[in-house]
Amino acid sequence: MAQRAVWLISHEPGSPLCGTVRFSRRYPTVEKRATVFNGASYVPVPEDGPFLKALLFELRLLRDDKDFSESRDSCSHINKTSIYALPIGGEELWPVVAFMKNGMIYACVPLVEQTLSPRPPLISISGISQGFELLFGVQGFLYSGQKNDSELNTKLSQLPDLLLQACPFGTLLDANLQNSLDSINFASVTHPQKQPTWKAGTYKGKPQVSISITEKVKSMQYDKQDIADTWQVIGVVTCKCDLEGSMPNVTISLSLPTNGSPLQDILVHPCVTSLDSAILTSSSIDAADDSAFSGPYKFPLTPPLESFNLCYYTSQVPVPPILGFYQVKEEEVQLKITVNLKLHESVKNSFEFCEARIPFYNRGPVTHVEYKVSFGQLEVFREKSLLIWNIGQKFPKSMEISLSGTVTFGAKSHEKQPFDQICIGGTAYLKLHFRILDYTLTGCYADQHSVQVFASGKPKISTYRKLISSDYYIWNSKAPAPVTYGSLLLVRCHN
Numbered sequence: 001m002a003q004r005a006v007w008l009i010s011h012e013p014g015s016p017l018c019g020t021v022r023f024s025r026r027y028p029t030v031e032k033r034a035t036v037f038n039g040a041s042y043v044p045v046p047e048d049g050p051f052l053k054a055l056l057f058e059l060r061l062l063r064d065d066k067d068f069s070e071s072r073d074s075c076s077h078i079n080k081t082s083i084y085a086l087p088i089g090g091e092e093l094w095p096v097v098a099f100m101k102n103g104m105i106y107a108c109v110p111l112v113e114q115t116l117s118p119r120p121p122l123i124s125i126s127g128i129s130q131g132f133e134l135l136f137g138v139q140g141f142l143y144s145g146q147k148n149d150s151e152l153n154t155k156l157s158q159l160p161d162l163l164l165q166a167c168p169f170g171t172l173l174d175a176n177l178q179n180s181l182d183s184i185n186f187a188s189v190t191h192p193q194k195q196p197t198w199k200a201g202t203y204k205g206k207p208q209v210s211i212s213i214t215e216k217v218k219s220m221q222y223d224k225q226d227i228a229d230t231w232q233v234i235g236v237v238t239c240k241c242d243l244e245g246s247m248p249n250v251t252i253s254l255s256l257p258t259n260g261s262p263l264q265d266i267l268v269h270p271c272v273t274s275l276d277s278a279i280l281t282s283s284s285i286d287a288a289d290d291s292a293f294s295g296p297y298k299f300p301l302t303p304p305l306e307s308f309n310l311c312y313y314t315s316q317v318p319v320p321p322i323l324g325f326y327q328v329k330e331e332e333v334q335l336k337i338t339v340n341l342k343l344h345e346s347v348k349n350s351f352e353f354c355e356a357r358i359p360f361y362n363r364g365p366v367t368h369v370e371y372k373v374s375f376g377q378l379e380v381f382r383e384k385s386l387l388i389w390n391i392g393q394k395f396p397k398s399m400e401i402s403l404s405g406t407v408t409f410g411a412k413s414h415e416k417q418p419f420d421q422i423c424i425g426g427t428a429y430l431k432l433h434f435r436i437l438d439y440t441l442t443g444c445y446a447d448q449h450s451v452q453v454f455a456s457g458k459p460k461i462s463t464y465r466k467l468i469s470s471d472y473y474i475w476n477s478k479a480p481a482p483v484t485y486g487s488l489l490l491v492r493c494h495n
Contacts, residue, residue, distance in 0.1 A: 027170035137175035207459035241303035248455035260443030324474035371405025436467035
């Protein structure tokens with residue numbers, strides 16, 4: 001629910017037009033939505049002049065307007081709701097919410113998220129109630145404590161900034177405009193700063209900048225000579241900049257250690273104002289290019305109010321973080337399984353959690369398990385035909401662990417047992433889930449001392465990091481490799 005446009009009109013019976021538009025605000029993004037929702041029944045919002053004339057005519061406020069109008073004055077058009085249809089240019093603009101109080105006419109055009117022909121019932125249009133709430137909020141703000149025209153004019157001059165806070169992009173957040181008045185500084189009314197159209201308001205409070213780096217590693221491991229293991233890193237840098245001023249400038253730098261993997265295929269947010277050409281031209285497509293840019297990667301920007309993704313990137317890391325071997329041998333109703341996992345020596349051996357999930361699709365429930373683990377604990381979920389190997393928070397000093405055993409299954413029950421069209425026969429996989437704090441696979445990090453902020457006040461700069469796995473697949477080495485791709489999520493945030 002949103003508003004396409006808002007007007008404040010002073011009723012002036014002695015003037016030639018009998019009224020003056022004191023304030024108007026249109027929301028182009030909502031208007032584009034109206035063209036989609038209303039389709040062929042869409043009627044555009046008119047300019048202030050035609051709207052003023054049509055509204056005053058509908059409210060019978062024009063001078064010497066004594067003529068009978070069928071569309072307005074007939075008994076079948078008695079209005080009891082303060083919602084009108086305004087004839088403009090041979091079409092009717094509907095619904096228009098309008099009422100008059102203290103010589104001021106308050107009007108708005110709510111968004112109707114459906115076709116207007118036939119007209120939907122008013123109770124189904126949520127934007128109408130929001131429109132009334134907004135107009136009552138404006139009316140309460142203008143006349144709370146107002147004593148003369150000078151005070152009224154001052155409050156009218158504050159409305160543009162207030163509506164940026166209370167009704168950004170046409171969506172009402174707070175009908176009490178006094179709350180917005182208390183949260184912003186109107187010292188800029190006499191010397192206004194240029195406010196970008198994409199920024200809905202300004203921040204008021206303690207300055208702070210938060211940066212986090214997230215990496216996702218897609219990996220498929222087969223342990224086959226004729227099929228190469230594959231993996232790929234995809235990263236995203238997320239920022240939140242709470243800074244005062246309309247256009248604060250920030251420069252965020254990403255760095256790599258000496259042996260870090262260069263960032264490639266970098267895609268940046270539109271708020272970034274300039275970028276080194278070496279950052280944009282580094283591409284993973286050109287495998288023969290040995291001149292990849294290794295940073296530092298500097299991003300000058302004018303940040304939005306909300307959290308945003310500063311950039312995305314890929315990277316060709318030399319090895320996946322955990323190397324695995326998984327083998328399944330079928331013997332009647334039993335499966336013999338062997339799992340070997342090795343943590344690469346370059347990876348931080350400190351997990352928040354680490355577990356391996358071994359599902360058995362297209363089989364009956366697990367009735368018996370005999371196993372031996374060199375490290376960690378094994379949990380058996382019989383009805384789900386699932387084994388979960390809880391590795392814990394550290395690999396042993398050898399960095400290698402193993403699991404072997406025999407799994408016995410009962411009769412199949414297609415209604416309850418997990419089914420997968422890919423995992424038929426010996427085709428099976430093991431999937432790793434883990435999280436590591438203060439680590440990324442590429443080594444990419446944001447040094448808080450390199451963050452430059454050009455705004456009032458000294459901001460608190462926070463950087464966070466953690467590594468989270470999502471999907472990390474190790475396939476049965478005795479089965480054909482399916483065409484599937486897993487992923488591993490790593491998040492780096494710096495303190």
